[in-house]
Structure formats: structure tokens, C-alpha cells
Amino acid sequence: MEKIFDSVRELDKRAEDAFNLKNGVLMEHAACGMVERIRNLLSSRLLYPQNIQGRSRQNNALDLPSSHIKFPQAELPLVQIVCGSGDNGGDGYALARILADFCLVRVVLVKEPKSPLCKLQQDRLSLLGIPITDMLQEHCDVLVDAVFGTGIRGSLDSEMSALIERMNAVQGYKIACDIPSGLNEFGMPSPVAFRADETCTMGALKTALYADAAKDYTGAIHVCNLGLPRRCYEGETGTFLLSVEDMKLPHRSVQNTHKMSYGHGLFFCGEKTGACMLAASAALHFGIGLVTVFGEPVSAAPFDFMYTLQLPENFSAAMVGSGLGRNSDTQARALGFLSQEHVRELPLILDADILHNTKLPTLLSLFKAPILTPHPKEFQSLLANSGLAQVSVAEIQEHRFEYLRLFCGAFPQAVIVLKGAYPLIGCGNQVFVNPLGTNALAKAGAGDVLSGMITALAAQGYPSLEAAYTASLAHAEAAKLLYTSDYGLTASALAQATGRLK
Incomplete structure (x- = not known):
């Protein structure tokens, strides 16, 4: 049985204040949690299509200035990360920076960063020379949705809806960062929303992920650790996620018995x-x-x-x-x-x-x-x-x-x-x-x-x-x-x- 929360804003604030995890530390750990998940998926070869064999960095990467850091030529899985302008986009930029150690990373910019942490993470990524583009490839091994977090209100506009439709059409394993873009704080979808194979949610489970309407969009749900034990990060709640371990079947252990x-x-x-x-x-x-x-x-x-x-x-x-x-x-x-x-x-x-x-x-x-x-x-x-x-x-x-x-x-x-x-x-x-x-x-x-x-x-x-x-x-x-x-x-x-x- 796991805890579920309507919102984690207060949990984030408490983690920053009580455990001194400020200045983007939570975001770094969120990115590391997603990296671990993607690494495990890749190492199990669950994501590998036939055409991954023979892919190399030199025939997929954008051309980089020679002054930027060079990476070894190798057969690498291609991960596309679509980044928005808020902290969800910041998670995506941080993820790209760390994934570059063992993946071919392609960052797709939706809008210029607005939140301070998103801007900071984009700047860090730029120092590595990892390409940022506005073009989405039709094929990849993993596509990460880091466009919107849990705070969207109303429906997506036509431009964002068109983007999400293109993302849904990409051939590749799809992962949502925190929550699929297009779902609101109650888990209700816009007319167009990202359809993930799985969702990596940050720190704790959210009720929005368990709205009936959300089930066609989230895929499997995993929690990414934010740098401290969940028992310390999580507070009190009255909402819980059951598991098969909570099922107590009516087995009979006594022999001397009757109907x-x-x-x-x-x-x-x-x-x-x-x-x-x-x-x-x-x-x-x-x-x-x-x-x-x-x-x-x-x-x-x-x-x-x-x-x-x-x-x-x-x-x-x-x-x-x-x-x-x-x-x-x-x-x-x-x-x-x-x-x-x-x-x-x-x-x-x-x-x-x-x-x-x-x-x-x-x-x-x-x-x-x-x-x-x-x-x-x-x-x-x-x-x-x-x-x-x-x-x-x-x-x-x-x-x-x-x-x-x-x-x-x-x-x-x-x-x-x-x-x-x-x-x-x-x-x-x-x-x-x-x-x-x-x-x-x-x-x-x-x-x-x-x-x-x-x-x-x-x-x-x-x-x-x-x-x-x-x-x-x-x-x-x-x-x-x-x-x-x-x-x-x-x-x-x-x-x-x-x-x-x-």
C-alpha cells in the first residue's frame, strides 16, 4: 500500500526547507530517477527495435561546433526529450544532460525557458554542446514528454495540440515526465493529450494519475526518488494505492470445521x-x-x-x-x-x-x-x-x-x-x-x-x-x-x- 497525494507542492517545500534540498537539488534527483528508469529499460532490451543495430552518433546527431565536447562514436539508443518552458522542461533538460553519457540525446525546444530552474538547466545543457532543435524526429527509441507539469488549466491551444499529436505519432517508447502533457490537475485530458507507455512521477503518487480518464494516457506509473527516502518526503494523507499484496484471500487453515x-x-x-x-x-x-x-x-x-x-x-x-x-x-x-x-x-x-x-x-x-x-x-x-x-x-x-x-x-x-x-x-x-x-x-x-x-x-x-x-x-x-x-x-x-x- 502506497500513499497518494492531491498535490506535492507542500511536500517539495518541506523537503527543501527541512532537508536543505534547495537550488534545484530536487530537480537533479528527479532527472537521475528518470535516467535510472531509462537505463533499466534499455539494458533489459525491452525498448530495442530491430533498427537500433548500427545506429551511431555520427549519423544521427546534429552537427556541433568543433569547440564543443566530443563524444565517442558508438552504437547508441536515440532518446528525444521534448521540453517546455517551466520546471517540467527543466526536468527534461537535466535528464538530457545526464543521459548523454550512454544515449544519443536530441532535445526538442517547445518554448524558451520561463522558470529560473528551467533556464539554469538549459544553460548547463548548452555548455555540453548537446543539440537543441525545434524539429521532432518520427522515429526514436525513447520519447520523453517534459512539456507540461500538473498545473495546466483549460484545454491546450491549437499549437500545443498539434505538437502533442506529432509526439503521439512518433514511433518509439513514450515516457511522460511527472504527468502526461494535456492532463489537468484532476487528471482530465484536453481533447488532445500525450499517450505515454509509462509515466515517471516525481517524489510521490498523485491523485490526478488515478482519474478514470487518465488511465488511457499514463501507461504504467513509476515514482522517481527525489534524493531522500519516501518516508521522509511524504507527509500524512488519507489516500492510498492498493496492491495485490493487500488482498487477503479466504484460505482455510482449520481442519475441524463445518459450513x-x-x-x-x-x-x-x-x-x-x-x-x-x-x-x-x-x-x-x-x-x-x-x-x-x-x-x-x-x-x-x-x-x-x-x-x-x-x-x-x-x-x-x-x-x-x-x-x-x-x-x-x-x-x-x-x-x-x-x-x-x-x-x-x-x-x-x-x-x-x-x-x-x-x-x-x-x-x-x-x-x-x-x-x-x-x-x-x-x-x-x-x-x-x-x-x-x-x-x-x-x-x-x-x-x-x-x-x-x-x-x-x-x-x-x-x-x-x-x-x-x-x-x-x-x-x-x-x-x-x-x-x-x-x-x-x-x-x-x-x-x-x-x-x-x-x-x-x-x-x-x-x-x-x-x-x-x-x-x-x-x-x-x-x-x-x-x-x-x-x-x-x-x-x-x-x-x-x-x-x-x-
Whole structure:
């Protein structure tokens, strides 16, 4: 689990003041971090196209005055670095200077430096005689975007948009310095933005990199060290990046046991019985001891579940919403079920249609451990029905972290799993980001499977937050077990795959 920050400006300032890392020292270390990353990529030969063989400095470099420093003739990888006028451009100039030790470096000037550090780094580069040009080559081994940092506002102008389009068309491995140019401070892209294979972000992870819209632009995300341990650079935060190591699967270590040792999940079945069956199936595959389907009769029902029209006396968690439907009578029965005192004390997993009910927010404050799993449209209803915000889905997607924190602040006992390209799990003043999601999960029924998995863990005694983020991670990992294409996954196969995780 790693820390994520909305902004690192205060962290940079604290590093400069508390650790005396002033006068561009942080920038030098940022450049060194990118150099190390590029060196590792080159040494692993991951970036080498066939035509790198035979490339030499003399047939690729611009002509230099004889008074400037000469470099040995050698077969070198070509790295193009496109530099802007601010500190992001300064990072690029510093990177070029250090890379020149083992790469053919070509610096592309976008605009003359404006920030003092950018000007200083350009001056240092000029002393080495490394060429600076305004022409972008169509082929290289590595292309580095050091044009804009995290502070752009609005959309790029036509000139910058045209530049980014040319950069995107370059054949070569693309790396963004800190954040891809064209993404704003919230991670939302301009109509044109740089599409990186990976992003080297400086010092610490930023929430902008984990906006849903940013996922098509950042590629893999790596943190570059700024010359001091991250534990010293980073401060306090309430936002964290999950990893597969945070996933605690429901393995069984005790031999003398029985089905009720692993929980009894109640699934409230409404109009769309297939969705409820998917959720119940996922729960059974994910370790729950007993599943009971309560409510609407189910035709051709699997034999693995118990079925009843009478509410069982003992169950350890309940799921309401998957396939519930919008019928007023069915919704009223669901609310009546949720209103019972002994039910309110149990872990309750709420999904899909129940999340649109205008009366749900009033009940939420009475629940001991509710877990809600909305997609953005359902979350829009929750915000509106709670009286917290009347906003569009687009507005929610642009400010996912902010609206999730708003809702969690109003219902601190609840856990919210906000679905998306980067699922967010919120509870109280904390937000956790699941980076493992895949577009293969964009299928009907995948969300029902997730709700069933969460129910399984909650029924087995997992704390609500741990149940939510473990199931979210396992959901993505199960999809990988089935990954033969990005379009062929089915929810029923996904439910079965949850039982094959190690």
C-alpha cells in the first residue's frame, strides 16, 4: 500500500526547507530517477527495435561546433526529450544532460525557458554542446514528454495540440515526465493529450494519475526518488494505492470445521433473478459456507443454494440490490427487510437498483456496517437523494475523489466501492485506489459478481473495509485468470474464477 497525494507542492517545500534540498537539488534527483528508469529499460532490451543495430552518433546527431565536447562514436539508443518552458522542461533538460553519457540525446525546444530552474538547466545543457532543435524526429527509441507539469488549466491551444499529436505519432517508447502533457490537475485530458507507455512521477503518487480518464494516457506509473527516502518526503494523507499484496484471500487453515464456520449469506432476490444468481454463485466460489436466496421464485435454480420465501433466522451478511428491479412493491419489500432491527446490525451489501431508492439515505445512518457498490450513475442518485450534491455523472467522473470523500464524510460508518477504471474504496476519511482493473470487466453481471464476493467475505467475518478492498482486488485478479482477449469475459466464468485464486 502506497500513499497518494492531491498535490506535492507542500511536500517539495518541506523537503527543501527541512532537508536543505534547495537550488534545484530536487530537480537533479528527479532527472537521475528518470535516467535510472531509462537505463533499466534499455539494458533489459525491452525498448530495442530491430533498427537500433548500427545506429551511431555520427549519423544521427546534429552537427556541433568543433569547440564543443566530443563524444565517442558508438552504437547508441536515440532518446528525444521534448521540453517546455517551466520546471517540467527543466526536468527534461537535466535528464538530457545526464543521459548523454550512454544515449544519443536530441532535445526538442517547445518554448524558451520561463522558470529560473528551467533556464539554469538549459544553460548547463548548452555548455555540453548537446543539440537543441525545434524539429521532432518520427522515429526514436525513447520519447520523453517534459512539456507540461500538473498545473495546466483549460484545454491546450491549437499549437500545443498539434505538437502533442506529432509526439503521439512518433514511433518509439513514450515516457511522460511527472504527468502526461494535456492532463489537468484532476487528471482530465484536453481533447488532445500525450499517450505515454509509462509515466515517471516525481517524489510521490498523485491523485490526478488515478482519474478514470487518465488511465488511457499514463501507461504504467513509476515514482522517481527525489534524493531522500519516501518516508521522509511524504507527509500524512488519507489516500492510498492498493496492491495485490493487500488482498487477503479466504484460505482455510482449520481442519475441524463445518459450513457455518464460513458464514451464511442471504441474497434478496428481485425481478431479475439472473443477477442475483450471479452474485450468489460468486459468493459460494469465494469461500462462503452457505448461500440462501430469499424472495422471488427462481426457475431452473442451481442446486448449490438454499431457497426460501420465509426469512431465515440466522445469517451473517445480506446482499440487496442485484437484480432487484425498480418495481415499487419489490423496492418496498427490500426496504422493509432492511428496516428490521436485527438486519441493520449485520453487514449489508447494497448494489444496483436499491441505490436509486430515495428512502435509502435515511436508513443508511441506522445501519451498522453497510457496504455500497455504486457505478457513477448510481452514485449520482446517492448524492442527490442524500441532499449532498446535485451533479452530473460527468462532474462526478471529473472529481471522483472529492465526491467520494463528501459522501463518506456524511456516512462515516459506510464503505463505498465506486466502480470505474480505477475502483475507489472509501470509508470515513480514507480512500483506497485499486489499480488492477481491466477493461475486460466492462460486461453485464461483473458488478453482481463483485457484490457477491464482498458478501462472502463479510459473512466470513472480514471487517467491512477489508472485505471491500480484498474483493475488489480479487475481482480484477480473477479476470486475469480468464484473460485470453479483452472482450471475451463472461460474468458466470468470472464467478467461477474467483475460486481459483491462490
